[in-house]
Amino acid sequence: MEAHHPFTEIQIPQQRFYNSIPFPSVLSPNPTTTTTTTAVQCSVSHLIETIKTQKPFLDSLLHKTGAVLIRGFDIKTAKDFNDVVEAFGYEELSYVGSRSPAGRTNVVGRVFTANELPPDQHIGFHHEMSEAPEPPSKLFFFCEVAPTSGGETAIVLSHVVHERIRHKYPEFVEKLEEHGLIYSLLVGADDDHSYIGSRGWKSTFSTEDKSVAEERATKMGIRLEWMVDGGVKRITGPLPVIMYDKSRQQKIWFTNMVGWQVAGNGPCKTITFGDGKLLSADIRCECLKILEEECVAIPWQEGDVLLIDNWTVLHSRRPTNSPRRVLASLCK
Template sequence: MATRGIFQEVNLPEQKCYENGLVFPMVLSPNTNNTSNLNVFEEAIKAEKPWLESLLNERGALLFRGFNVKSPSDFNDVVEAFGFAELPYIGGRAPRTNVVGRVFTANESPPDKTIQFHNEMAYTSNYPSKLFFFCDEEPGSGGETPILLGPVLYDKMKAKHPKFVSQLEQHGVTYTHTISNEDNTSIGNGSSWHSTYMTNDKKVAEERATKQGSKLEWVENGVKVITGPLPAIKLQEKSQRKSWFNSLTVCYISQKNAKFYDSMLGNGESVPDDAMEDCLRIMEEECVAIPWKEGDVLLIDNLMVMHGRKPLIKPPRRVLAALCK
């Protein structure tokens, strides 16, 4: 097991171990008692950043547990210690609130609702490469943030639906989403166009949408956003493995519930229901859901790992996030 500086790899029962020996996600805890000072953690991150990045490239997700991160401000300092550039949440559709510095609330939709697996902002051409999550208040029960390896999902979908996956690789995906004039925190993609594009000026919204590969069509109660075609599969530079990278199942569930979020293949053909049902099943089989502990920091490679949210059974729960270019 990996050990370096103050970092020591530990095992949790929820982790998955694959045939190649890869354990997902990697969990790191302090191998010293000298972690009561947050500066020790921050300086260790700076000193071991190349090693930590190599682990992230290999594993897809790193969970830091037991490092005395006690507040949103502490979390912001941890994010800053990694030195990754910030990605502004322009074009994002989840209702979020800035807490401090680079730290935002995670999706503010009702916590008892499931959020389907997705890659953050895969419905735009300007998405984060990395995500941080922080557990500020530990859930009483439920409310996990399950994660899933995109290369594993790609391999299984390719085996089950080779024709559909080939079409995805060839044509990509086009997303259509109708955004209201008002924020709606009762749904996971409920940001208004004002919040999505951080402006009250329609012309500015159009300019910002264009930079993300989107076209806006103004309608009576909001705007229809058409984006794509965008890649639905990504090639991992280091491993040369292909990875599932899209929001197809989010759109599929939305369509079933008569919401205003849709997707189709880039050539205009519909996405087959049976492929999406199998995709949802594989996601549940392959995901890892580690219960949050207060102070946990989770770092995710957004191009390699999908995430979601399980329903909160027993409050409280407060999970914060930061996005990186």
């Protein structure tokens, strides 16, 4: 049988290039001349075998670019997506006890909903579970239902963000490196999926017992202050913000400085320097502006799989008013 190169690297209008390296890299099926061969090339089974045989190439590509979009394959269901994720062979990261403010629901295997927030709400740039003792190293996203407009998962390179912010605000970055950040979040007892920061402490810690919640929180590096209304203030940190990526020998911007701006969780209250001092609102806004200026927002197509290196890429969600279903899988 004649051998074909398994992938074709294509360019799309939204890509950016840093030192001639595309961000993200986009892989599609190898173009063929016959309908039958094309169907085979695009099939999930062929993709799975290709991933297994081309794992060193894919790992190298992800390390070089930070994100890889796999587009044009016949991936239709959560089960298909789960099979694709498992083909990569990365160890699964347990989602129990995650501090995601929105929560996730298991769909099949190691596949979860990306979050439970209404699609018309914006989610700011963040590294997944950046406050956790063991954040995931890689994230997979899969578009099952593509919105007709908006709803993109925007991505941005963390080291590029760090360089720009450090150049503009060197003293601010020095203070971040010295003190880190403290995150404080007021949450209720129960979930309310109508806004970000809405995940209650009962589902966060998988218990209705406050003493058990405190024990589990302590293991996760979280302090709890109970409120008279049954809610709790979750306090985490100080946590490092500027990290060093040894494999790429560069500093990265590993934080979410957006804050939750509802239910008493304004950004000025939510995040402070590790010494307790407030962050400048003007500098915070400028940091978010830099993130937006450097990001890539590719409109989803059904069947897309986006693989992200969580150590070097931040992601966010653009709002949409049309139906949207994006699934996720987290890896150690």
